[in-house]
Amino acid sequence: MQPAGSFFAYPAASEMIALDSGEKPRFWVTIDTEEDFDWDAPFARTGYRLASVPALAECQGYFERAGVHPIYLVDWPIVADDRAAEILGAAQQAKRCEIGAQLHPWVTPPHDEEVNARNSYTGNLPPGLQRAKMTALRDGIRDRFGVQPTAYRAGRYGLGSGTAAMLAELGFRCDTSVRSGFDYRAGHGPDYRDAPLHPWWVKAGQGAVLEVPVTTVFGGLLGRAGRGIYHRVAREGTHAGAALARLGLVERIALTPEGIPAQRACRAIDIAIDLRLPVLNFSFHSPSLQPGNTPYVRSQADLDLFYRWWDVVLGHLARRGIEATTAAGILAMAERKAAR
Ligand SMILES: [Zn+2]
Secondary structure, three states: OOOOOOOOOOOOHHHOOOOOOOOOOEEEEEEEEOOEOOOOOOOOOOOOEOOOOOHHHHHHHHHHHOOOOOEEEEOHHHHOOHHHHHHHHHHHHOOOOEEEEEEOHHHOOOOOOOOOOHHHOHHHOOHHHHHHHHHHHHHHHHHHHOOOOOEEEEHHHOOOOOHHHHHHHOOOOEEOOOEOOOEOHHHOOOEOOOOOOOOEEEEEOOEEEEEOOEOEEEEOOOHHHHHHHHHHHHOOOHHHHHHHHHOOOOEEEEOOOOOOOHHHHHHHHHHHHHOOOOEEEEEEEHHHHOOOOEOOEOOHHHHHHHHHHHHHHHHHHHHOOOEEOOHHHHHHHHHHHHHO
8 A cells, every 4th residue: 555645546537637528638748868878787877978969959850840849858967968958958948848857866966875776766765865866956957947847757767655745845746757557566666557547636745746647558459458468467478468469469559659660659549549548648768869879779760760750640649639738738737627
């Protein structure tokens, strides 16, 4: 049992943010904006690169032309990089993007913990150290971009039971660290298998923080039962989930260009619309904007495919009448509904 005021105490269906009849879902593009590092190597405080930072300009240009205002969830090494501050600061001042926070604890001061897999989830750190790192990141963003960040994502989706209260205390209004349908327990992380896909308010201290989960849906012949079956089978072995997908029985589809073909993502969009999700929360990692940094974009051809993915997906969203939103837009929508 998780205490109330935690992101792990899931709300009743009636307490989740729902669409009014006739109201359309919106989509939100969230970008984990971070250093380039070897995803297969152990975590390290140093030795990362920032070679993909200039590629943020091309990314921002793409979304501007598409009329989408993404949110860059920036982490400490990005905040410390002059080029990133220039590219993103200019776009943010022109109100063509938003800046939020993403916490990679292993590269964020104060450095008081041992760097290891368990401590790569901020929520596993002692509360005082969590708060200190979150405060450093918030203040770094404030100094660099002149804005108080309202949105937060824990790196590796690493929420803890006390994170909501800390976020509220530090002036954050919105969290997007819950990755519904995923279980990170094998690597000492959280279990989000049963997390809702709808946003919900988490009462924390004097205030409240809106949780906006990263969207992952389950499709396939087994339909809505698929989620439970996926988790029962996937637990037995990592290949079982893939086998279910091959048979067309159950497939887990995250709304991301990383490892998900565009046609499957379009299918996931249709499922999310059928589920009447208020927000379709897309995500990817900024190192994917340059070939060679992530498993998903290895070559220039992969990068071309990455942007074609967005062409296809944005086209599909437009055909379905789904418009882009922002953290500010989502908060306003949720506040409006809470006030009734
Ligand atoms: Zn990250």
